[in-house]
Amino acid sequence: MPSEVKITEQYLDYAPPVVVYRPLELLLRYVPKEYLEQLHHITLTNSAALLKTHRGKISSEKRRVRAADCRGLYGNGNIVLVVDQMFVDCPEVFLLLPPVKTYLIARTLYHEIGHHIHRLKQPGYRANQETVADEWRDKLLRDFARRRYWYFGLLVRGFFKLFPSLRRSDSLSCESVENTA
Numbered sequence: 001m002p003s004e005v006k007i008t009e010q011y012l013d014y015a016p017p018v019v020v021y022r023p024l025e026l027l028l029r030y031v032p033k034e035y036l037e038q039l040h041h042i043t044l045t046n047s048a049a050l051l052k053t054h055r056g057k058i059s060s061e062k063r064r065v066r067a068a069d070c071r072g073l074y075g076n077g078n079i080v081l082v083v084d085q086m087f088v089d090c091p092e093v094f095l096l097l098p099p100v101k102t103y104l105i106a107r108t109l110y111h112e113i114g115h116h117i118h119r120l121k122q123p124g125y126r127a128n129q130e131t132v133a134d135e136w137r138d139k140l141l142r143d144f145a146r147r148r149y150w151y152f153g154l155l156v157r158g159f160f161k162l163f164p165s166l167r168r169s170d171s172l173s174c175e176s177v178e179n180t181a
Contacts, residue, residue, distance in 0.1 A: 004036070005028060005036060005039050005040065005041070005042055006040065006041045006042070007021060007024060007025070007041075007042045007043075007044070008041070008042075008043050008044070009021065009043075009044045009045075010043055010044070010045045010049055011044075011045060011046050011049055011083075012045075012046060012048045012049035012052065013048060014046040014048065014049070014083075014084060016044075016083050016084075016087075017087060017092045017095055018087075018095045018096070018101050020044055020081075020083055020105060021044070023098070023101055023102045023105050024042065024044070024081075024105060024109065026102065026148075027102065027105060027106050027109055027110070027144065028109075030140075030143065030144045030147060030148065031110075031113060031140060035113060035116070035117050035120075035121075035140075036113075036116075037120065038077045038116075038120060039077050039078075039079070039113070039116055040077040040078055041077070041078045041079070042078075042079045042080075042081065042109075043078070043079070043080045043081070044081050044083055045080060045081070045082060045083065046082065046083055046084045047068040047069070047082055047084050047085060048068075050067050050068045050080070050082055051066075051067075051068045054067035054068070054073075058070075058073070068082065068085075069085065070082060070085065071085045071086050071107075071108040071111075072086075072108040072109070072111060072112040073112070074112040074115040074116060077116070079109070079112045079113070079116070081105075081108055081109060081112070086104055086105060086107075086108050087104060089104075090104055099149065103141075106140075106141055106144060107137065107141070110136065110137040110140040110141050110144075111133050111134060111136075111137040112133070113136065113137075113140065114132065114133035114134065114135070114136025114137050114140070115129065115132075115133045117136050118132045118133060118136065
């Protein structure tokens, strides 16, 4: 249950552009309980605060990166989300839209939960741990979107019924077009 996962905010000279705590709780509610079993703590922080606690570099996919340059970190049942890095790609005006804000948080949170699931449910060595975490992220994000924004599929189908010319036709592929030159 998400209530068992402790969420804390530890920022150093930083105020997030939007409220992060509530969407985080919402996202955790949509994760099955068995995937959160030994997840103890989620910390929301910024790059400056992370530089104080995590010195040096960490290994990730044959690269060494500073912890403060990551969007999130996972280790021993604890997740650290670096809020300023999660929102760096998005203009602040788009963060005012709840689905955009929730997606940006979910992208990182579910990736780190993917590392947790990999450690709990599929222990053992896999050469590409980031790919495994990305697969879990995609699955959890798809399940969340289908359950939370179920009406979006209806809107898209209705849109394509109104404008059938926008629908991608499978009969128009590159192989079926003959070269007349």
